[in-house]
Amino acid sequence: MVAKNWVTRFPGIENRAYMANCSQGPPSVDVQQALADYMRGWLEKGNPWDEWMEAVGNASSAFALLIRAKKEEVCPTFTVSNALSEILSCYDFSERNEIVISDSDFPSTTTVALAQERRGCTVRIVSSRNGKCALDDYEKSINDKTLMVILCEVTSYNGFKHDARAMAEIAHSKGAKLFVDSYQSAGNSVIDVKRSDVDFLATGTQKYLLGIPGSAYLYVREDLIQTLEPSFTGWFSQRDPFKFGRTRTEYAPDANRFQSGTWSVASHYAANAGIKIILEVGDQVVQDHITQLTGYLLERLNEHELKPVSVFDDTERGAFVSIKVPNSHSVEEQLRKYRIHTSARGDGIRFALHFFNTKEDIDKGLETLQKVLKD
Numbered sequence: 001m002v003a004k005n006w007v008t009r010f011p012g013i014e015n016r017a018y019m020a021n022c023s024q025g026p027p028s029v030d031v032q033q034a035l036a037d038y039m040r041g042w043l044e045k046g047n048p049w050d051e052w053m054e055a056v057g058n059a060s061s062a063f064a065l066l067i068r069a070k071k072e073e074v075c076p077t078f079t080v081s082n083a084l085s086e087i088l089s090c091y092d093f094s095e096r097n098e099i100v101i102s103d104s105d106f107p108s109t110t111t112v113a114l115a116q117e118r119r120g121c122t123v124r125i126v127s128s129r130n131g132k133c134a135l136d137d138y139e140k141s142i143n144d145k146t147l148m149v150i151l152c153e154v155t156s157y158n159g160f161k162h163d164a165r166a167m168a169e170i171a172h173s174k175g176a177k178l179f180v181d182s183y184q185s186a187g188n189s190v191i192d193v194k195r196s197d198v199d200f201l202a203t204g205t206q207k208y209l210l211g212i213p214g215s216a217y218l219y220v221r222e223d224l225i226q227t228l229e230p231s232f233t234g235w236f237s238q239r240d241p242f243k244f245g246r247t248r249t250e251y252a253p254d255a256n257r258f259q260s261g262t263w264s265v266a267s268h269y270a271a272n273a274g275i276k277i278i279l280e281v282g283d284q285v286v287q288d289h290i291t292q293l294t295g296y297l298l299e300r301l302n303e304h305e306l307k308p309v310s311v312f313d314d315t316e317r318g319a320f321v322s323i324k325v326p327n328s329h330s331v332e333e334q335l336r337k338y339r340i341h342t343s344a345r346g347d348g349i350r351f352a353l354h355f356f357n358t359k360e361d362i363d364k365g366l367e368t369l370q371k372v373l374k375d
């Protein structure tokens with residue numbers, strides 16, 4: 001059993017049904033230990049920057065391993081917003097000047113895309129239908145002016161999962177690049193950037209990667225790295241960040257050229273420990289377990305006369321199911337009182353599952369939800 005073996009490593013889920021993973025993963029012993037290590041270094045050594053640099057590098061390498069990239073293709077950053085801004089700052093929109101994104105993307109990437117309009121870019125927003133954004137609809141919006149397609153692999157509203165590999169094929173066939181926001185897929189599914197052939201991918205670390213806010217990682221396909229020079233930048237993008245009296249930029253030869261300034265070191269300590277848990281369990285095991293649980297949850301919904309916000313089959317379903325409720329934020333609050341942790345979004349309450357969740361969590365969650373809705 002995947003779930004039972006792990007309870008002792010997650011004191012934050014003991015006697016709770018923790019299903020808020022699409023918002024914030026629960027604290028593990030491993031992450032607590034990593035943060036304590038960071039604190040100890042700070043207390044005992046004051047400014048152990050060599051150690052901290054190594055720790056940030058290790059976390060970035062652990063993420064590279066998880067997504068089956070080379071460590072030189074990944075760099076640490078702060079947020080998905082930052083990662084996308086860093087990449088878009090490499091382009092001047094003189095040849096291709098359009099970005100394609102959908103109305104179901106997270107506001108962070110949409111905001112960054114729209115901000116490029118001041119720089120001469122046109123943003124085409126693809127509309128979703130029945131909770132899904134079809135690849136055909138993306139395809140109709142891509143043309144020989146499209147610089148980049150931005151794809152939210154799993155949407156945070158209803159958990160619809162896009163096929164990143166198929167999207168990459170479509171984008172590339174029209175000469176466009178693909179940037180994937182994998183915030184709602186990293187840590188709960190198998191990501192293989194070589195197989196999917198995406199150009200860029202970014203994710204933050206506090207959700208299914210089990211870390212805390214403040215860190216994110218950006219993947220850039222190896223052959224693109226040296227063709228790109230960001231203007232959204234900082235000293236850690238340079239071949240020698242510590243060179244003072246600089247009179248010209250000299251970007252690092254690897255993905256570190258997309259870095260900016262000093263990292264949130266503590267957050268990378270946490271991220272490293274969180275990612276290692278996913279590597280230890282195995283992403284395929286995690287994915288299979290979650291697919292089973294979300295399937296079970298959907299079956300049980302009928303019995304409770306509850307409805308999902310949207311219905312998808314196994315291959316189109318991310319790691320959560322959003323259940324239609326009135327006043328979702330107040331429902332989230334009410335459920336928390338019964339130690340059921342979920343996450344409200346719009347007209348739904350999200351039950352977001354991870355490898356440590358069980359069918360009992362779902363049963364308890366649905367029974368309590370029904371009670372809360374009747375009260």
Ligand SMILES: Cc1ncc(COP(=O)(O)O)c(C=O)c1O
Nearest residue numbers: 079080081106108156183184204
């Ligand atoms: C799909 C998705 N993208 C992006 C974000 C956040 O973006 P950022 O890292 O820019 O805060 C979230 C949630 O916080 C998300 O669910």
